[in-house]
Amino acid sequence: MEAVGLNRAEALFRARAYYYQPDLPASRIGAEAAGVVEEVGPGVEGFAAGDPVSVLLIATGAMSVHGVYADRVNVPAHTLIRRHPSVDAVTGAATWLSYLTAYGALVEIGGLRPGDTALITAASSSVGIAAIQVANLVGAVPVAVTRTGAKKEQLLKAGAAHVVALDEDDLIARVGELTGGRGARVVFDAVGGPGVTRLAELVARDGTLIVYGWLDGRPTPLPANWPLAVYGFALPAVLDHEDRKRRATAFIEAGIRSGDLSPLVDRVFPLEAVADAHRHMEGNGQVGKIVLTVGRGEEE
The missing domain is CATH 3.40.50.720 (NAD(P)-binding Rossmann-like Domain)
Incomplete structure (x- = not known):
């Protein structure tokens, strides 16, 4: 893991106000991130060690089981989106x-x-x-x-x-x-x-x-x-309709390449300061995305 994008859903999830509940006592949190594949499991095709990727968890219950607030995660291959090497991890965690x-x-x-x-x-x-x-x-x-x-x-x-x-x-x-x-x-x-x-x-x-x-x-x-x-x-x-998913992916990738679509990052926190990041999000003062970085040290 290199970066995690924060979403309002996670504050609701943490407060038990989301549309599904944490799977306690071992629930996780977080739905969107970017990193690099370390290893793929048996039968996984289309991804290999070293691939830069984004992660997007949207299925009911997925965040509770595979939450991405971590330095390493094991997620289903279908939650991965290939990330072009020119797209940095913060952008990759703030886009999809x-x-x-x-x-x-x-x-x-x-x-x-x-x-x-x-x-x-x-x-x-x-x-x-x-x-x-x-x-x-x-x-x-x-x-x-x-x-x-x-x-x-x-x-x-x-x-x-x-x-x-x-x-x-x-x-x-x-x-x-x-x-x-x-x-x-x-x-x-x-x-x-x-x-x-x-x-x-x-x-x-x-x-x-x-x-x-x-x-x-x-x-x-x-x-x-x-x-x-x-x-x-x-x-x-x-995402459950292949034609819509194909058009959406093409539109977003083209927009990122041209610069017409560019995530606005409000503030970056280290993973260790996740509580401060949530306080900032719940303060409603941000404009754009709040991102956590993994292993980068000081807050930006």
Whole structure:
């Protein structure tokens, strides 16, 4: 192991608020990482010792059994993604979960096209930043939503066409102004909870409201009587379909090569400071991905 990407799911998992529970007393934690193959087991094809790889665990229960907060891990071969030698470990640990989620939801499910508006909540998260970049690469207009104006300049620098700060702006009025009253073609929401009914008012006719997270924690009511599609997104919607998986992988790899897709790393901690890294994540001050490095010493 060389680097581990932190995700909000791990804080929820640790707090027993995730959609599956730790398999105690021997549960592990962590779903995304990068490193180098040391050895392959019998019957494994396509990978060999010395290969640089990323690791992505998404199956129910997988994190509990194969969690990647470690200096060495033994994981199923199907969780590996080949990593080009030019892609460093920090980037390799910060890419796949965020960009597969953003691309899969916005493009494969939402059908985002050039000129469409994509409204992105929790936009300073790693998935939010990925969604901004994916929307730009498609030719769409990413509108970032954030709780306070403190992150506005960082989000504009990250590529957002517009930023709506909930402590400064009226969300419905501002989105109406930005879209000429049409609403957003895709609303991409990480929060869930009762606020979903408000977001539904911002979706363009025949548009899509995609909910992929539950940061709110309260029940999420299903919007009624709006001419829109509502979709609960998780990565199997991409990875369990070979055509979608092939398109997503090609899109992300091409974007990384061209530099149009580039994970924004907020802060790097050594593995030994994982508790501090989780405190930083739960403080909600980050913009982009938090990464742990293995065997590199001091915090960056």
